[in-house]
Amino acid sequence: MKSPFFNRRKLLKTALFTSAAFMATPLGRAKAQALSGKKVIVVGSGVSGLTAAKTLKNQGAEVIVLEAKPHIGGRLRTDWSMGAPFEVGAGWIHGPSDDNPAKQLADAVGSQYVVTDDDSLVVFDGTGEEISEEDLEDINDSWTHILDQIDESLENGDRRSVLEAINDVAPGAMSEPGVAWAMSAYTEFSTGAPIENLSAYYFNSDKAFDLPDVAVTTGYDKLLGPLAEGLDIKLSTLVQKIAYDDEGVTVATDKGEFTGDYVVSSLPLGALKAKTVTFDPPLPEDHQSNIDNLAFGTVTKLALKFKEPFWDIETQYFGVMTQEKGRWNYWLNYRTFSDENILLGLSVGAYAPVADKMTEAEQIADGMAVLRDVWGEAVTEPVQVLSTHWAVDPHTFGAYAYIRPGGSSSQCDDLADPIEDRLFFCGEHTIFDYKGTIHGAYMTGLIAAEHVSEAAEG
Template identity: 40%
Template sequence: MRPDLSRRHLLALLAATTLSGLVSPAMAAGAATQGAASIAAEPKRRGKGTRVIVIGAGMAGLVAAARLVEEGAEVVVIEARNRIGGRIFTDRSLGVPVELGAGFIHGFNGNPLADLLDRSGSRPFFIDEDRAVLLEDGGIEPEEFELDDLWDDVDTIIEDAAEESDGNPDTSLAEIVDILDPGLAKEPIGGWALTDMIENDVGAPLDAISALHFDGDEAFDGPDVVVKQGYDTLLAPLAKGLDIRLGETVLRIATGKHGVTVESDKGRHRAAHVVVTVPLGVLKAGSIRFEPALPEAHRQAIDAIGFGNLGKVSVRFDRAFWPKDAHYIGYVARERGRYAEIVNLMPSHDAAALTLVASGAYAKTLDAMDDRAVAADVMQALGSMFGVQPKPPSGLVRHVWSTDPLARGTYSFTATGTLPAHFDALAKPAGQGLWLAGEHTLFAYHGTAHGAFLSGQRAADAILASL
C-alpha cells in the first residue's frame, strides 16, 4: 500500500520540476516489458504435473498463482481473510469506492498494473498534481516565496541525507534534519513538508527511517491513477479460475526432500512447492512456524526491514464545503502528520467525500482512537482548515492496519539498519521448495502494489525455472 501523496505531488505544489530523474528508465521499461510479456505469453505448460501451494491472496499471491496455473501447474491458494486482496481493500459503504489500503497506481507509464487495469475493464482517473491546494488553519494559503524557501530546505535534506549519514545505515533522517536544518521540523509548515515529502512516502516517522537508503528505490514515470471502479477490480483477471480457500489460517510449514507440508486451522496440504506471500508484519510476528527454521539471512532480513504504518479515514458529507476541483488538499497542522494529505473524491467520483491520511507519529495517534473520536478529530481539522463548522459526516469508514493480525502494518520501509541486501535476501529460496514473495522482497519497488505484482511473477518464474 504506497501513500496517496507522492513526492511528485509536493513538487507540483511548490511549482518545482518533476522528480522523473530519480527513475531508472531502463529498469522501469524492463519491469514493464517483463510484466506484460508474462501475462500475454503463450503458455508453455512447464508446470504440468507440479502442485504448488500459495499462501495469501493479495496481489503477489494471485499473480504467482495465475502465472503457475497458466503454465499448467496445480495450484491451491490459501487465504486467512474472508476476501481476496490483502492490503488492497476497497469499501463501498459510502456509496462510492474508497480505498482503505492501496490507493493509487503509482506512475502509470510502463507500470504492469496499467495492463491489469485494462484487462479488468475498469477506467483510470489520472491525477493532475497541479490541481492541489495547501491550507493552514483559518484557510490561509502560504505565500509563494515561503514555499520556494521551504522546497530549497527539504530538497537539501533529501539530496544530502545519504552523504551526511557517512555510509552508516543506522543514522536516522531525524538526525540528518537536526544537523542540516534543526528548526525546520519545529515549524508547522516545515513539519508538513517533511511529512508530505518523506513520512507519507516512506510510511514511517523520521526517527525510524534510515537516511542512507530511504531514497534508493525506483518509480515508474507518468501520473498516478485512481481506479474509478475500485482498486479491487484489478484482482478479478488474476483470481478468475483459481482454487482459492478463504477463511483458512496457515499455522505451520514444513519442507524437506519429499516436498512441503502446510498445516492450517482446517487441515493439511501437501505439494512440491509453497509460495509465502503474507505481509512482512506477519513474518515479524512469527505467526507461521517454519520447519526447519528459515535461513539465517532470511531471519536477519525480516528483523532488519521496517514495516510502517499509515492511518486512513474516509468521510462522506451531504455537500462539499471544500474546493471541488482540487485533486489534493494539503493541511499544515500543528501536529506533524495530522492529515497532511487529503484526497478529494469530487473530481474522480463526483462525491462529496474525502480520504484523510495520517502519517508519521500521528498514524499511531489516529489508530488509538475509536470511530467517534476519529470523526471529532476530522471535523476539528476540517473546521480549522476552511473556517466553517461543517455538519457531521453522513458516513465514515477506515481500517486499522497496525492492529490487524493479518497485516500488522501497511508496507515495508528502509528502517535504520536496513540494507538493500536485506530485501534481496528475502527473494532467494528460503528452503527446499519454499519461496517468499511480496513487496518486501523487492527493494526497487518495495511498498507498492506493482512491487508485489513483480515479486509474485518472479517467484512463479523461479519455480518454473527450477522444474
C-alpha cells in the same frame, strides 16, 4: 505553484523498468507445461500471491491458494459503499506509464483513471489560515533543497535517519512548521515511515515508473479479476504452520492440512514479524534476521462523506500543518473526480499507528477536529464514514516495508531467495526497488513463480 509530492523521487531517481520479463501479464505467456504433475500451495491472495499462483497454474502446476480473509486482494481492495471508490489499501498507480505492470493490469480490465494533480494543493497553517502560494512555494523549495543536501552529504553506508540527516544539513529546519509538514505529508506518506526511523541512505533510492500518479475511478481492485480467474482459492482459511523437507511441504490451517511439492508464501512482512505462522524447520538465520530488521510502516485513511461541501470543490488536495507530525495532514477532495462530497484524510509517520489503533469514533472525532480548525463552523457532521486500521489488521499489521537506519536494500531482496528449493517468499517487501507498490507485489509473484519453475527443473 509546484508541489513536489511524489515527483521529486522521479526527478532524482527515474529509472524505467524495462525488463521484458515483467512487461506482460502472467496470463497466457506460460512456459509449456513445465510444472505438470507438481502441486504448489500459495499462501495469501494479494497481488503477489495471485500472480504467482496464476503463473504457476499456467505452467501446468496444480495450485491451491489459501487466504485467511473472506475476500481476495489483501492490501488491494475497493469499497464502493460511499458511492465512489474508497481504496482501503493501495490508492494510486504510481508512475502509470505503459511499461508499469499495474497499469497494464488495470488497462486490461478497462479501468478509467484520474491524474491526481499534485499542483492543485492548498495548505493551511496551525491556526487554520490558508498560506499564500508564495509561502507554499518556499516550503516546497526548502523541502527539495534539504533532501538534495542530504543526498549530497551521504557517504556509502550512512547510518543516519532522515530526521538526523535533516538536523545535520539544515539545523533548526524541523522547527519551521512548513518544512516539518512537508517532511511528513510528502516524505512520510510516500515511504509509510516516520522520518526518525527511516534510513537516510535508502529512503529515496528505489525506482519509479514515469508519469504522474493516477487513481482508478472504476476501482483499483478490478485488476484482481483476471489474476484470480480459474484459481482454486480457499477463502477464510488461516494458515498456521508451514513444514518443508526433502519430500515436499505440508501447510496446516484451521481447515485442515494441505500437502504439496512447493509452497509460495506471500505473507505480509507484518505477519512474518509477528510470527503468525510457524515454520518447520525454522527459517534460515539470514531470512529471519532480514524479517526482524526490515521495518513495516503504516498509513491511515479516513473518508468522511458530507451532505454538502464546505470546501473549495476545485482544489484536489488540502494540507494542514497539524501540530502533531503526521496527524491528518493531507486530504484528498473527491469532488475533483466524483460527485460525492468526500474528504479523504491521511495520517502518516509515527501518528499512523496511533490513528490505526483508534476506534472509528475516535478517528472521526480526531479528523473532524482538524477540519474544524480549518473550516470552523462550516463543518457539518459526516453522513457516512470509512476508515482503515492496517497496523492492527491481524493478517497484515501495517501498510508497507521500509529500511531502517543502518539497514540495507538486500534485506528486502534476499527475502526472495528460495529456501531449500521448497519454500519461496513473495510480496512487496521482497523487492527493494519497487517495494510498497502494486507493481512491485506483482513482480515478486512472477519472480517466485520463476524460482519454483527452476526448482522443478532441478
